[in-house]
Each structure stands twice: as C-alpha cells, then as structure tokens.
C-alpha cells in the first residue's frame with residue numbers, strides 16, 4: 001500500500017517534516033497561479049491596449065529601471081605602444097615609449113596565471129616566459145585594485161615613397177599595444193604608483209639577473225670586469241649570530257629609503273671588517289655583493305693622487321654599489337699621523353705605497369666626500385674598509401657614526417668549521433668532528449688554512465684526517481713554543497737573580 005509523504009511522515013512520527021512538505025506544496029501552487037496570471041495579463045494587454053500605449057508603458061518601465069540601477073563605473077584606458085606602433089602608428093609624440101612596452105610585457109610574464117588563460121604564449125626575453133597573446137587579456141591586482149591588461153594587435157600604413165623605410169617594406173606594419181583599463185577613480189594610482197611600480201620591479205629583476213662586476217680605479221675613472229666570486233652567506237664560515245646580524249643589518253638598510261630621506265642623511269652604510277689574514281674579510285665583501293646584487297668598486301688609494309681625483313671617482317659610482325678600500329691601515333695609520341704631527345686627527349695625509357712622501361689624499365678628504373657628497377647625490381651605497389690591524393687605525397675612522405658596524409672576522413670556530421665541511425663535502429657530521437672541534441678551541445687556525453686542508457683530498461675521511469693531523473701538530477708546536485717561552489723567561493729571571 002502506498003502512502004503520501006505527509007501521511008508517511010506522520011506515520012513515522014516526524015511532524016516537522018510533514019509541515020515543511022505541506023508548506024512547499026502550497027508555495028508551488030501559489031507560484032504556478034501567479035505565473036499563469038502574469039502570462040494571461042500580458043496576453044490581454046497585448047490584445048487590448050493600443051500599440052502606442054504599449055510602447056509608452058515600455059519606455060516608462062525602462063526609465064524606472066535605469067533610475068533604480070547603479071550605472072557601471074566610468075573606465076579609463078591607457079595605451080602603451082610597441083616600437084613599431086610608435087614609429088608608424090602616429091604615437092611618436094604620445095609620451096609612451098617602447099621601453100615601457102617591453103617592461104610591461106616582462107612584468108606581465110611574471111603575473112600570468114596559466115590556469116586562467118585560454119591561450120598561452122611562450123617566448124619573450126626569457127624564452128621560457130609566458131606572455132600575453134594578442135587579443136588576450138588578464139587581470140592584475142595592485143594594492144587591492146583590479147587592473148585589466150589587453151594585448152592588441154593592429155596594422156598601420158607607413159611609407160614615404162621609398163620602397164624601404166626604416167628597414168621595413170613599404171605597406172602595412174603590424175603594430176602591437178598593451179591596453180590597461182581601470183576604473184576612472186583609480187587614474188592617479190595607475191599613473192602615479194602602478195606603472196612606476198612595474199618599471200621598478202622589472203629594473204630590479206633585470207639587475208638581479210645581470211652579471212656582477214668589480215671595478216678598479218684607473219686614473220679618475222673605473223675599469224670593470226665580471227665578478228664571479230662564489231662566496232655567499234651560506235658558504236661563509238663565521239659565527240652564526242654575527243652572520244645573522246650582518247644579514248639583518250643589510251636587510252634593514254635596504255628597506256630604509258624613506259627613513260634616510262626623512263632624517264636628511266645619505267642613504268649609505270659603512271662596515272669595517274677586521275681580523276687576521278685569511279679569516280674571510282674579502283669573502284664577506286663578496287658575499288655582501290652577491291646578496292645585494294651590488295657591483296663592487298675596489299678603490300686602490302695608491303693610484304689616487306689628489307682629492308679632486310678621489311671626488312671624481314666617488315662621483316662616478318652609481319647607486320646600488322659597494323665601495324671597498326682594503327687594508328685601510330696601510331693608507332691612514334696612527335703612525336703617519338704622528339709623523340705629520342697634525343693635531344687635527346681628521347687631516348691625516350695618505351702616503352702612496354711607492355714611497356712618495358708628498359701628502360696627497362687626506363683621511364678628512366675621504367670621509368668628507370663619503371659623508372657629504374653622497375648625501376646630496378646617489379642612494380643605496382655601501383662602504384667597506386678592511387684591515388688586519390684595527391689597533392693601527394686612526395681614531396677618526398673608529399669614531400661612532402663613521403663606520404656603522406665593526407665586524408670581527410676571527411679564527412675558525414666550531415660552527416665555522418661545520419660550514420666549511422658542508423661546503424666541501426656536504427656533510428653535517430663525521431666521527432672526527434668532535435676531535436677537530438676540540439682542537440679548534442685549543443689552537444688558532446684561520447678558515448683559509450682549514451679550507452686548504454679540506455681541499456687536500458676529495459675523500460672526506462682522508463681530508464678530515466689531514467685536517468686533524470694539521471691541528472694536532474699546531475697544538476704540539478704551540479705547546480713547545482709555550483714551554484720554550486717559559487724556559488726563556490726562567491733563564492732570564494735566573495740571569496737577573498745571578499746579576500743581583
């Protein structure tokens with residue numbers, strides 16, 4: 001026997017379900033009646049009302065609808081033309097340039113979501129980059145606002161009567177443009193922030209991809225060669241906390257453009273690297289350059305004759321660069337200050353390495369150019385001084401504010417050794433590690449010396465064995481040296497006592 005749903009629900013003891021089914025049935029019935037009435041009324045109106053009256057009613061209804069509906073926001077379109085479009089499309093004086101066109105295409109290549117595109121185009125500067133196919137469009141979001149890009153291909157007539165014109169055959173030229181459309185209320189943002197953001201992003205990406213250079217001074221100009229130093233903060237063997245603080249300092253420096261502008265100081269940072277030879281000062285400079293992707297300007301002061309020459313060299317350094325002066329103690333030392341008997345410690349003559357005793361570049365010249373010159377021109381500059389003998393430096397250089405960070409590159413410690421072992425053998429542990437780490441506490445070995453031992457063999461057991469033996473011998477020699485020293489001291493004391 002069949003039962004209708006409410007009865008079945010009641011039978012099952014589900015009163016609420018039964019009510020809901022009843023209500024649904026009533027609603028369906030009502031909707032059907034209303035629809036029938038509307039259809040009937042429309043038919044009757046069509047039959048009974050005159051045509052003019054009907055048109056007037058329709059017009060009035062559309063007027064009411066237009067009033068009630070909010071109009072679509074006003075849109076703006078910015079056209080960015082390619083080189084060919086500018087040459088032949090009459091846009092030569094229009095303001096946009098094909099550099100911008102290339103920049104935008106390059107930027108959009110990094111923003112394309114391949115899953116949302118019907119057609120995908122591979123190519124462009126980087127052959128593996130996706131690009132917008134002509135006729136396609138995509139949306140980019142900047143500061144929460146949607147910007148729509150469309151790639152538009154067109155044809156332009158060109159020619160001046162010659163068969164060839166700028167290398168193109170007379171006739172139609174295929175032109176290309178990118179069209180950016182956005183709500184009119186975002187015009188200022190589009191022109192003032194979004195487009196500049198695109199060009200800056202692309203310039204930064206290109207800078208990061210391009211090869212680094214190291215420049216050396218020749219007269220008043222710089223001569224550059226490619227810089228391939230492999231050192232990075234990952235491969236650099238140094239105290240992990242110190243390394244972390246250097247990286248954090250660099251990151252902070254990069255983010256502080258507005259801060260430096262506000263306080264009216266040159267956007268520069270100075271590091272003084274000191275420590276024994278072979279502890280990685282040059283490696284740290286290379287790691288900083290690789291990290292920031294800044295070119296290096298290695299200033300040899302012995303080649304600089306006068307302050308004006310120095311000024312020209314410093315002026316010739318572009319933004320985002322690192323000025324390195326190695327072994328600064330050899331250029332400006334407390335010794336030279338005493339020789340000069342100059343009471344003003346900022347006016348210390350630099351003496352050339354070739355024995356020329358004429359005062360030439362002064363410390364005041366160097367520091368003043370760096371402080372003054374760069375505060376009015378240029379941004380994002382790093383200065384690095386290195387020395388093996390910090391105690392020989394003039395106090396003017398060590399004064400607070402001159403160098404922002406003093407970084408000691410010391411002998412190889414436990415963690416530094418682990419970094420080197422990882423660099424050379426990709427290992428984090430070995431049975432010889434404990435002994436090596438203990439020996440490194442007892443003796444002074446530079447990372448350069450440890451690296452050299454590790455390079456002796458490609459077999460990790462052999463290389464670590466060689467290093468262990470080297471450190472043992474160093475310890476032995478140290479002990480013998482100490483006992484020899486104490487013998488000498490004892491003999492000296494005995495001699496002194498005998499003389500008394």
Ligand SMILES: Nc1ncnc2c1ncn2[C@@H]1O[C@H](COP(=O)(O)OP(=O)(O)OP(=O)(O)O)[C@@H](O)[C@H]1O
Pocket residue numbers: 235236237238275276277278279280281282283284388409446447448449451
């Ligand atoms: N801290 C380090 N981390 C990794 N490798 C290092 C380190 N220190 C030295 N080395 C190795 O030793 C070589 C020489 O080191 P580097 O020239 O950086 O030392 P330095 O302190 O600048 O020496 P100098 O004062 O003689 O110029 C480097 O090329 C590298 O192979």
